[in-house]
Amino acid sequence: MKIQQLSLFVENKPGHVAAPVELLARERVDIRALYLADTQNFGIVRMIVSDAQKAAALLVANGYAVKATEVLAVEVPDHPGGLAAVLRALDGSGVNIEYMYAFPCMLGSQAILIFRFDNPDAAIQQLQAKGINVLAGDELLK
Amino acid sequence: MKTKPNLETSANDCHPASMPDYTPLDELRNLQLQRLQAVVLRSWENVDLFRARLDERGLVPDDIRSLNDIAKLPFTVKSDLRDTYPFGLFASPMKDVVRLHASSGTTGKPIVVAYTQQDIDVWTSVVVRCLAGCGLHRGDIIQVAYGYGLFTGGLGAHYGAEALGATVVPTSGGNADRQIMLMKDFGVTAICCTPTYFLHLIDRAAELGIDFKALPLRAGVFGAEPWTESMRRHIEQKSSIEAFDIYGLSEIIGPGVGCECRRHQGLHIFEDLFYPEIIDPETGAPLPDGCEGELVLTTLSKQAMPMIRYRTRDITSLLTGRCHCGRTMRRIGRIGRRSDDMLIIRGVNVFPSQVETALLQIEGTLPNYQIVLTREQGLDQMEVQVEVTPHMFNDKIGALQGLQSRIQAALDHVLGIRVHVALVEANTIARSEGKAKRVIDRRTS
Numbered sequence: 001m002k003i004q005q006l007s008l009f010v011e012n013k014p015g016h017v018a019a020p021v022e023l024l025a026r027e028r029v030d031i032r033a034l035y036l037a038d039t040q041n042f043g044i045v046r047m048i049v050s051d052a053q054k055a056a057a058l059l060v061a062n063g064y065a066v067k068a069t070e071v072l073a074v075e076v077p078d079h080p081g082g083l084a085a086v087l088r089a090l091d092g093s094g095v096n097i098e099y100m101y102a103f104p105c106m107l108g109s110q111a112i113l114i115f116r117f118d119n120p121d122a123a124i125q126q127l128q129a130k131g132i133n134v135l136a137g138d139e140l141l142k
Numbered sequence: 143m144k145t146k147p148n149l150e151t152s153a154n155d156c157h158p159a160s161m162p163d164y165t166p167l168d169e170l171r172n173l174q175l176q177r178l179q180a181v182v183l184r185s186w187e188n189v190d191l192f193r194a195r196l197d198e199r200g201l202v203p204d205d206i207r208s209l210n211d212i213a214k215l216p217f218t219v220k221s222d223l224r225d226t227y228p229f230g231l232f233a234s235p236m237k238d239v240v241r242l243h244a245s246s247g248t249t250g251k252p253i254v255v256a257y258t259q260q261d262i263d264v265w266t267s268v269v270v271r272c273l274a275g276c277g278l279h280r281g282d283i284i285q286v287a288y289g290y291g292l293f294t295g296g297l298g299a300h301y302g303a304e305a306l307g308a309t310v311v312p313t314s315g316g317n318a319d320r321q322i323m324l325m326k327d328f329g330v331t332a333i334c335c336t337p338t339y340f341l342h343l344i345d346r347a348a349e350l351g352i353d354f355k356a357l358p359l360r361a362g363v364f365g366a367e368p369w370t371e372s373m374r375r376h377i378e379q380k381s382s383i384e385a386f387d388i389y390g391l392s393e394i395i396g397p398g399v400g401c402e403c404r405r406h407q408g409l410h411i412f413e414d415l416f417y418p419e420i421i422d423p424e425t426g427a428p429l430p431d432g433c434e435g436e437l438v439l440t441t442l443s444k445q446a447m448p449m450i451r452y453r454t455r456d457i458t459s460l461l462t463g464r465c466h467c468g469r470t471m472r473r474i475g476r477i478g479r480r481s482d483d484m485l486i487i488r489g490v491n492v493f494p495s496q497v498e499t500a501l502l503q504i505e506g507t508l509p510n511y512q513i514v515l516t517r518e519q520g521l522d523q524m525e526v527q528v529e530v531t532p533h534m535f536n537d538k539i540g541a542l543q544g545l546q547s548r549i550q551a552a553l554d555h556v557l558g559i560r561v562h563v564a565l566v567e568a569n570t571i572a573r574s575e576g577k578a579k580r581v582i583d584r585r586t587s
Contacts (some may be wrong), residue, residue, distance in 0.1 A: 007537035016330045037539050042530075042565050044537060060349055061319075063569040065535035098538060112402050118536075 001124050002070040003137045007115070009065040010029060010043050014081040017045060023062055029055045033114060035101040046101070047074075048114065049142065063092045071121060073135040078104055078111040086113060087129035096121045112140065157505045161271050162414045163469040170470060174417055175209050177442035182206050182215070185448045188233035191226060192216075192450060202472040205529050212419065213428050217451045223253040223393065234258050234446040243392055244292045251528065255294070256446035257394045262301070265395045267559035268412050269302020272401035275388045275410065275467070276361050278332050280307030285325055287335035287343075289315040294396030295366050300336040302398060308332075315339065318346040326382065329358045334397075336383075337364040337373055338578045341508055345531050357509055363388050365397055367577045368456075368477050370495050372502040372511060387476055393452055394439050400474060408461045408473030415443050418472065419451070420460050423481045434459040437474060455480045484580065485515065487522045490559045494580040497526055504548050506534050512571045512578070517585040524561040526553060529568045 010016040017036060022080035024031060037044045049055045052068060059066045072126040076082040083102070090097075098116040105112060112135070127134050156414050183203040185192040195216040196202065206213060223231060228251075232239065240259050244252040257265065270362070284303040288295030296314055303310045309327055313321050315335070322345055324330070333340065340362055347354050362377065365388035377385045389409050390397035400411040411418045420429045423436040437454045455482060461473040475535065480493040485492045497507040510529035515522060528549055536542055542565065550563045572579040 005533075009535050009542075009565070011565075011566060011570075016567070022323050039539060041541065042542065044539060044542070046537065059535070064534075065530050066530075067535055067537045086488045116422040 001072060001134050001136060002120055003048060003073055003114075003135075003140060005046055005048050005069050005116070006052055006056055006069045007058070007067045007072040008059055009017065010045055012038060012041050012043050017043070019060075020059060020064060024049065024055055025059060026060055027054070029058070031110070033101070033103055035114070037099070042109060046099075049115060069116060070120055071114050072120055072127075073137075073140045074085060074113045074115060074127060075110050075133040075135055076113060078109050083113065086132055089127055089132055090123065092103070093122060093126040095119050101105050144381075144560050161274065162472055163271060163275070163410065163412070165414060165470055167470055171209060173283070173414055177414075178209065178212060178417060178440065181440070181442055181444065181448045184233050184445070185450055185528050187344070189231055189448075191222060192218075201332070209417075212417065212451065215451050217426065217438065217453050218449055220253065220393070220455075221455050223255075224251055228254045228358045229256070231447055232256050233448050237536070239446050243294045243297075243396065252292070253393065255396075258421070258445040261395070261444055262448050264415060265298060265398060266301040267414060268304045268395065268398035269298055270306045271412060272388055272398050273302055273306050273308070273363065275401055275403040275469075276332070276363055276384075277404050278303075278306060278308060278361060278363075282308040282331045283311060283328055285311040285313055285321070285328075285330045285333045285335075287313050287315055287321055287333055287339060288397075294390070295334075295336075296393045298396035298398060299363070303334070308480070313375045318343055319350065320351060322347050322352060325359060326352060326357055331358050332361040332363065333359060334363045334365075334388075336366045336577050337362075337369040337377065337429060338367060338510070338573065340364060340377060340381075341373075341510070344356055344377070345508065345526045349532050354383075359383050361386065365389060368479060368483075368495060369543065370478055370498050370502070371476065372499050376502050376509075389474070389477065391454060393449055394441055394454075395444070399439065400471075403465060403467040403468050404464055404471060407465055408475050410465065410469050410471040410473050411439075413471050417442055418460060418474065420458070423454075423455075423457070425450060431460045431462045431472070434475075435475075447449065452492070457481055471492065483581070485524075485583075487524045487559055487561075490557070492557055492559070496556050497553065497580075500552040501528065501549065503556075504545075505551050507545070507549065508534070510568075510571060510578070511580070513581045514557060515581070515583045517587050522585060525564055527571065528565045529571055530565050531568050564582045574582075 032048045034047040056066050077084055096118045100115045102113045124134055149388050154157045186203050222254040238258050241257040244254050244461030286299045288299055348442045361384050374385045386399055386402045388401040389440050390399040400409040402409050419438040421438050429435045437456045439452050441449045456477045458474040458477050470584045479493045501509045512527045514525045546563055553561050
């Protein structure tokens with residue numbers, strides 16, 4: 001259920017996101033999802049890629065500070081109230097969202113939410129109990 | 143320290159007791175005077191600038207009758223080397239010069255230094271004395287990760303380590319992954335490099351999943367840039383090696399002017415060859431032993447390029463009292479700063495070493511930093527850029543901002559002024575020959 005997400009540190013300056021992305025492109029690593037968290041002078045690029053191990057090795061070899069973290073991908077109907085239903089499912093579980101990002105599926109009427117929870121195992125249990133579809137890693141990478 | 147094979151008692155090819163380090167003091171002072179008189183005569187006969195300066199003072203070599211008379215002699219400063227570029231201070235004809243080295247020269251022309259064969263032999267002998275003082279000997283495998291080339295670090299350490307009888311691995315600088323691989327595969331027991339570069343190696347090894355503590359490496363001989371006691375503690379704790387401070391400068395000979403012994407109570411200066419004085423950097427007046435001031439060195443045996451009263455700009459003091467190791471050679475305190483690296487920010491004196499100390503107070507932070515000075519609306523601004531190493535990196539913005547504010551608080555506390563902290567990508571701070579460039583001054587006056 002848990003998916004490897006790669007995070008890397010970048011300075012908030014022109015070209016600093018492009019460089020690692022170019023690097024992955026050259027080595028034919030596909031970026032399935034990407035989110036850029038920014039502050040005034042630095043940012044964190046978070047991404048889910050086709051081959052996390054290869055990408056991490058590549059980035060580390062090129063001097064990037066990289067961390068692999070476990071996130072969950074949750075499928076929700078892409079209509080009003082879709083996200084609200086997922087969050088409601090977590091009510092009372094004590095599970096906290098550290099951050100999240102969402103992207104729509106191009107085909108079909110589903111959207112994918114990527115969550116980093118403080119306690120992913122508890123989150124999986126809670127979401128599945130409420131009938132919410134937590135995607136397996138390979139489903140997202142298809 | 144970890145329990146690693148201690149070869150010290152098993153091989154005595156280069157036993158320290160056979161070295162001049164233990165010369166009785168009266169004998170040492172006699173030797174110094176004879177050599178001082180000889181080097182003054184040599185410079186007077188061969189170096190126009192020196193003779194002209196003695197003439198101005200109405201001095202001749204015979205006026206040097208005691209060691210105290212050294213204070214009559216004029217200083218030599220770095221700009222003298224630039225002004226006489228390239229060969230103006232040579233005291234030997236080029237046919238006797240077997241080697242030239244040159245500084246990296248950040249501004250304009252480099253400074254050039256020259257060696258006769260005897261100078262090279264002396265240089266080799268002092269590096270041997272340094273390494274022996276660090277407890278190294280035949281049987282050790284020493285990786286020399288200083289840059290080889292015009293910089294004196296690489297070749298200086300190399301010749302000394304080889305003459306010691308150790309196995310030398312001349313990796314030179316750069317390519318951390320290969321350095322670490324060879325260190326591990328060859329069973330390297332000691333390394334010579336800058337402390338900054340060693341920190342980088344520790345960090346990189348952790349990323350590669352290699353535990354420095356599990357390697358046979360037991361000693362590091364670090365120099366070519368000032369570093370602090372907190373940095374030593376950090377290095378020793380992360381790698382469980384014994385870290386030694388070695389001192390030297392190309393103008394005098396290169397690495398090997400002085401080095402710590404295993405007592406780590408200051409650096410023994412090989413004063414049978416390099417005569418140390420401490421002066422007031424403002425007035426030039428000699429200061430007594432124990433007082434802090436600028437270190438001034440005179441080469442007592444150099445042939446190709448003698449240096450008389452060379453102002454090093456390094457701030458330290460001469461420590462009195464005999465070291466428990468038995469060496470008679472006087473020691474200098476660790477050099478944490480140079481008289482020319484003091485920054486004045488909005489009227490407050492700041493030394494780069496204070497930034498290092500502040501960073502090392504924070505758990506998980508490495509002193510990989512650079513200071514950038516700018517002036518905005520007439521006011522000095524100081525930004526401290528800190529590299530985010532993989533070890534420090536956290537995927538949560540809040541955690542990184544927390545780190546940033548902890549760094550901010552530590553710097554405010556240590557420096558007493560408000561500075562701006564910026565987190566920057568790893569390996570972006572300029573380094574030359576493994577030495578980090580600590581200060582970039584963009585203030586235009």
